[in-house]
Amino acid sequence: xxxxxxxxxxxxxxxxxxxxxxxxxxxxxxxxxxxxxxxxxxxxxxxxxxxxxxxxxxxxxxxxxxxxxxxxxxxxxxxxxxxxxxxxxxxxxxxxxxxxxxxxxxxxxxxxxxxxxxxxxxxxxxxxxxxxxxxxxxxxxxxxxxxxxxxxxxxxxxxxxxxxxxxxxxxxxxxxxxxxxxxxxxxxxxxxxxxxxxxxxxxxxxxxxxxxxxxxxxxxxxxxxxxxxxxxxxxxxxxxxxxxxxxxx
Numbered sequence: 109x110x111x112x113x114x115x116x117x118x119x120x121x122x123x124x125x126x127x128x129x130x131x132x133x134x135x136x137x138x139x140x141x142x143x144x145x146x147x148x149x150x151x152x153x154x155x156x157x158x159x160x161x162x163x164x165x166x167x168x169x170x171x172x173x174x175x176x177x178x179x180x181x182x183x184x185x186x187x188x189x190x191x192x193x194x195x196x197x198x199x200x201x202x203x204x205x206x207x208x209x210x211x212x213x214x215x216x217x218x219x220x221x222x223x224x225x226x227x228x229x230x231x232x233x234x235x236x237x238x239x240x241x242x243x244x245x246x247x248x249x250x251x252x253x254x255x256x257x258x259x260x261x262x263x264x265x266x267x268x269x270x271x272x273x274x275x276x277x278x279x280x281x282x283x284x285x286x287x288x289x290x291x292x293x294x295x296x297x298x299x300x301x302x303x304x305x306x307x308x309x310x311x312x313x314x315x316x317x318x319x320x321x322x323x324x325x326x327x328x329x330x331x332x333x334x335x336x337x338x339x340x341x342x343x344x345x346x347x348x349x350x351x352x353x354x355x356x357x
Contacts, residue, residue, distance in 0.1 A: 133243045136257045136286075140288065141233075141234075144320075145317045145318035149317050150230060150234065152344075153344060154177050154344055155175060155346075156174075157172065158172070158338055160336050162185070163336075163337065164333060170185065170186050171194075174352070176229070176347050179228070180199050180349070181195065181197050181229065182352050183195050193205045196352055196354075197223050198349070199224075199352070200224070201215070202214070202215035202220040202223045203215055214354060218269075222297075236261070240264050241262060242262045243262070245259060251280045251290045252308070255283045256290075257280070258278060259279045259281060260278055263275040266296065268296055277292060279291050287321075289308065289309055289310065291307045292305070292306050293305050304328065305328055306326070306327045307325070308324065308326075308327070318343065320338070321338075323336070323338070
């Protein structure tokens with residue numbers, strides 16, 4: 109009987125520990141939205157246009173990033189007066205500019221499905237439960253001298269070469285001001301599959317009551333590969349849906 113009571117006590121204790129952990133994870137996310145302007149302002153954002161420069165391999169390129177609800181995105185560069193689309197997605201289908209032919213080319217259906225989950229405009233944590241995601245607090249970790257809460261965001265599994273695989277990433281939120289300073293993921297396809305990708309967010313600035321990182325540096329296996337420096341952000345910019353659609357001509 110004592111063993112049964114002990115087992116029940118441990119089971120109840122474990123249950124409450126799990127609930128406390130989940131509740132604490134939600135508090136981290138609530139603080140994040142509060143620290144960056146509040147949920148009312150986040151909810152009012154229907155589109156965004158970012159004008160920036162990308163620094164990579166000793167070169168610098170102008171880049172424009174467009175996002176619009178429900179889940180459209182376009183990222184393009186201007187090279188010698190020509191528009192080079194790195195990625196574009198209209199909510200269901202992705203495409204890009206072929207580097208060899210400089211002509212638009214549709215993504216494989218598997219890549220489009222993956223992109224649908226990767227975008228998550230306006231934020232991956234926005235209404236995350238409604239999207240079937242889960243979050244968990246996995247302790248604390250110091251990122252470049254900053255004490256952070258470590259949050260694991262688990263999305264729905266994705267198909268990689270016909271095989272369903274787990275889909276999760278880690279976010280590190282500054283304990284003092286509540287904003288994320290790093291996101292860690294793993295490359296899922298191609299020659300870099302399995303490589304750790306760390307995106308460092310810094311230089312947070314206020315735009316129409318919302319705070320955004322104006323510098324994002326990406327590292328692969330600890331080596332810096334690219335830095336995006338934002339020059340201008342326009343919230344609720346007038347963006348035509350045609351921007352995201354595959355060119356017909």
